[in-house]
Structures are given as C-alpha cells and as structure tokens.
Amino acid sequence: MKIGIDQIAFATTPYYLDLVDLAQARDEDPNKYLIGIGQSKQAVVPPTQDIVTLAAQAASQLNLTAANISTLIVATESGIDQSKAAGIYVKQLLGLSDFIRVVEVKEACYSATASLQFARGLVALNPAEQVLVIASDIARYGLKTGGEVTQGAGAVAMVISANPKVLSIEPVSVNYTQDVMDFWRPNYATEAMVDGKYSTNVYIDFFQTTFHRYLEQTGRELADFAALAFHLPFTKMGKKGLESEISERDDELATRLRVNLTAAQLVPREVGNLYTGSLYLGLMSLLHHGDVKPGERIGLFSYGSGAEGEFLTGILESTYQAGLGGIALDQRQRVDLATYETMFKQHLGLKSTDVTFNVDADPSRFVLAGLKHHQRQYQVKE
Numbered sequence: 001m002k003i004g005i006d007q008i009a010f011a012t013t014p015y016y017l018d019l020v021d022l023a024q025a026r027d028e029d030p031n032k033y034l035i036g037i038g039q040s041k042q043a044v045v046p047p048t049q050d051i052v053t054l055a056a057q058a059a060s061q062l063n064l065t066a067a068n069i070s071t072l073i074v075a076t077e078s079g080i081d082q083s084k085a086a087g088i089y090v091k092q093l094l095g096l097s098d099f100i101r102v103v104e105v106k107e108a109c110y111s112a113t114a115s116l117q118f119a120r121g122l123v124a125l126n127p128a129e130q131v132l133v134i135a136s137d138i139a140r141y142g143l144k145t146g147g148e149v150t151q152g153a154g155a156v157a158m159v160i161s162a163n164p165k166v167l168s169i170e171p172v173s174v175n176y177t178q179d180v181m182d183f184w185r186p187n188y189a190t191e192a193m194v195d196g197k198y199s200t201n202v203y204i205d206f207f208q209t210t211f212h213r214y215l216e217q218t219g220r221e222l223a224d225f226a227a228l229a230f231h232l233p234f235t236k237m238g239k240k241g242l243e244s245e246i247s248e249r250d251d252e253l254a255t256r257l258r259v260n261l262t263a264a265q266l267v268p269r270e271v272g273n274l275y276t277g278s279l280y281l282g283l284m285s286l287l288h289h290g291d292v293k294p295g296e297r298i299g300l301f302s303y304g305s306g307a308e309g310e311f312l313t314g315i316l317e318s319t320y321q322a323g324l325g326g327i328a329l330d331q332r333q334r335v336d337l338a339t340y341e342t343m344f345k346q347h348l349g350l351k352s353t354d355v356t357f358n359v360d361a362d363p364s365r366f367v368l369a370g371l372k373h374h375q376r377q378y379q380v381k382e
C-alpha cells in the first residue's frame with residue numbers, strides 16, 4: 001500500500017524584510033547575504049502571529065474532511081507552552097472534530113520528518129485514517145547576531161494518507177543521531193544559541209553519513225534520483241550539501257540535480273528558515289518550479305540540530321498537482337528596518353503580563369489578540 005503526502009500547503013507572515021536593507025543596517029556587503037548566504041528576504045513576524053496562527057493559516061488551505069483526520073501532530077521548536085500541545089488551539093481554530101488525537105513533537109528542525117514517519121505508521125495500521133502534520137516555527141536568533149540573516153517564519157501543513165496524491169514515501173530511510181551542541185534553546189531563552197560554522201559542518205557530515213548508508217542499504221545510486229531536496233536553514237546550505245556529493249561532476253545528471261536544487265531554493269530564499277517546515281517548503285518549491293516527473297524519485301535530507309538527520313525518499317505521483325498548495329508571496333508587505341526591529345521586540349516570548357495587540361493591523365485570517373490571565377487569546381477573522 002502506498003502511503004505518503006496527499007496534500008501540502010504553506011503559509012507565512014504578511015510582512016517581509018528585504019535583506020539588502022538588513023545588510024546596509026548591519027554594515028555588511030549585500031552580496032554576503034544574497035550570494036554568500038543565499039537569502040533575499042525574510043519573513044517578519046508581527047506580535048499577532050505565532051506558531052498556532054501560522055499553523056492554522058497553512059492547514060486552512062487544505063481540503064480537509066474533518067471526520068477522516070484521526071490525529072493532528074504539530075512539529076515545532078518554537079513551542080508556546082511547556083505542557084499544552086499547540087495543536088489543540090489549531091484544532092479549535094480549524095473546527096476539527098473533538099474525536100481526534102493531538103500531540104506536539106520536538107527535535108529541532110527534524111521533527112516534521114519524525115511526524116511524517118509516525119503518521120505513516122498510523123495509516124498503515126488503519127488505511128482509512130488521515131493524519132494532519134503541521135510544521136510551524138519562528139526562527140529567531142536575535143538582532144545584530146550572526147544568525148540574524150538566517151531568520152524566517154512560516155508553516156507547512158500536510159495530510160498523510162493511503163494512496164496519496166503528491167508523494168509516496170518509500171519504506172527505506174536512514175536515521176542518524178548524535179549528542180552534539182551545534183544549536184539549542186534553553187527554557188530561559190527566546191532566541192536560539194548556535195555554534196554557526198560548526199552547525200554547518202555537522203549538517204554536511206550527517207547528510208553524507210545518511211545518504212551513503214542509504215545507497216549501501218538499497219544498492220541505489222545517484223542516477224536513481226531526479227532531485228535531492230534539503231533542509232534549508234539558508235539556501236546556500238543546500239548547495240553545500242549537494243556539492244559535497246557532486247562537486248567533481250559536470251555531467252547531465254549533476255546539471256539536473258543542480259537545476260532542481262535551484263528550483264527548491266526559490267521560495268525559501270524569499271521567506272527564510274522555517275526550521276521544521278524548511279525541507280517541506282523546499283519540496284513545494286521544487287514541485288512548483290523544478291524538472292521532476294511523475295514516477296521519479298526525490299531524495300529528502302532532513303536535519304535537526306542537537307543533532308539528528310534522516311535521509312528518506314519519495315516517488316512523485318501523477319496527481320501531485322491536485323494536492324500541491326499554492327505559494328502566495330506577492331500579497332506580503334515590505335517593512336523597513338525600524339518596523340522589523342519593533343516587531344521583533346513585541347514578540348510575546350517570555351512575557352507574563354496581560355497585553356492586547358492590534359489585530360486590525362494584521363490582514364491574516366488567524367490572529368493572536370494578546371495574553372490574558374496567562375492564556376493566549378486567538379481570533380478568527382471572517
């Protein structure tokens with residue numbers, strides 16, 4: 001039985017920062033950001049958005065039959081509560097059935113892939129079930145830090161089912177985990193701590209390790225792939241990953257993999273790091289802009305700091321366009337540096353006092369109206 005991604009949709013915030021503006025403010029050459037890092041814009045998060053509203057925004061674009069969704073898994077590393085699962089708010093905002101299982105999972109940027117694999121297991125047990133997996137995150141490194149240019153925000157929502165319309169996930173994948181301090185966020189911090197250069201080396205090491213073991217286990221070779229999609233904390237990282245495998249090659253296959261990587265980078269370059277959703281936004285970008293045909297194999301490298309990697313694969317289905325959500329970035333509003341910094345500081349974060357936000361300023365359908373008695377106040381605009 002085929003099991004995999006039946007539908008996939010993406011949402012981000014209504015605002016963005018042009019990274020040339022950021023480069024000028026931080027006294028950097030814009031080409032460092034545009035070429036060296038490979039990012040052009042990043043999502044700016046108003047106080048009225050968090051992982052719950054972003055998750056609801058993404059999932060509301062799916063064609064959901066509420067009664068068929070047995071389980072909702074939210075994958076995130078920007079959790080808003082140490083106890084309650086963010087997905088319970090999302091379930092309420094989306095009007096899903098009360099007869100549903102809802103949990104939250106965490107392992108840095110990797111956990112959406114873990115959720116997808118857990119979902120495959122649930123569907124294998126009962127093929128009538130569908131699982132809603134939502135990867136939702138806000139990547140915050142802090143103003144004037146090395147990681148600032150690699151911030152971003154957004155959510156990717158996926159329905160995992162039998163006979164999927166988009167991508168059948170193949171049975172063999174390789175997981176690899178080591179206790180590594182490349183990126184982490186202690187409970188008392190609202191911004192990530194990162195050993196930046198080290199993290200990029202660990203990423204490459206984990207890609208190489210999982211990919212080569214996969215090739216050994218399956219007897220497959222590079223030519224069995226139409227495209228390799230990568231977790232993209234910044235788009236240059238995907239290039240580093242791919243080139244670690246094909247830098248010596250200049251043949252037709254290498255050219256195709258490079259063209260498809262560029263296609264996968266197109267949308268992430270405009271949004272920034274989505275943490276858990278990054279790999280899957282790259283996949284959506286690839287399916288919209290790349291050269292991949294039904295029946296072909298796509299390799300996916302998922303990476304989460306701390307650190308865990310998985311190399312998995314999927315076969316593109318002939319019906320993929322019916323399950324592939326659109327990517328609407330042209331409605332976003334550009335904000336200047338001062339507005340970005342103000343919004344950055346308004347983030348609810350560790351604040352514990354009551355606050356009310358101006359939801360009218362935010363055109364999004366799902367908004368966070370503030371904090372009252374330590375409870376987040378969500379609203380749906382009709």
Ligand code: CAA
Binds near residue numbers: 150273303305
């Ligand atoms: N024109 C063109 N390119 C330029 C340039 C210019 N004028 N100036 C510099 N560059 C290039 C550099 O040569 C370099 O390229 P290479 O990496 O290919 O050599 C690139 O721009 C970046 O320059 P630096 O290395 O000097 O940049 P930096 O010291 O500011 O750090 C960073 C970059 C480490 C990625 C930092 O932004 C960071 O810490 N980011 C957060 C951590 C991260 O994203 N890690 C990724 C792996 S971990 C992960 O994947 C999980 C996750 O999501 C966090």
